[in-house]
Amino acid sequence: MTDEARTHRVPDDVLAAHLEGEAVLLHMDTKHYYRLNATAAAVYKGLERGLGRDALVDDLCAHFDVERAVAAAEVDRLLGELAERGLVAPAGGDAA
Secondary structure, three states: OOOOOOOEEOOOOEEEEEEOOEEEEEEOOOOEEEEEOHHHHHHHHHHHOOOOHHHHHHHHHHHOOOOHHHHHHHHHHHHHHHHHOOOOEEOOOOOO
16 A cells, blocks of 8 residues: 555546546446546546555556656646546545
8 A cells, every 4th residue: 555645536426447548437427428548547547446646647657658747747637627527536525
């Protein structure tokens, strides 16, 4: 286990299907589905594994040819977009 605090978690009402090179997410409450490209799918899979932000960035750098600063900016952007759509939730809080 890492000592890095998780900032986000996958809510119980979101289902993910990982396919080769992408993922499809279904938000059960809204019935909306989303398709993630390979890099976003890798980040989402890391969230499912309980990785924190820095570990997500490390994982992205390990699997894709990307500089750490670029990977960090993309992880932050993606987490913001996923949170906006209810596809991730704060790790410490319960949904109200």
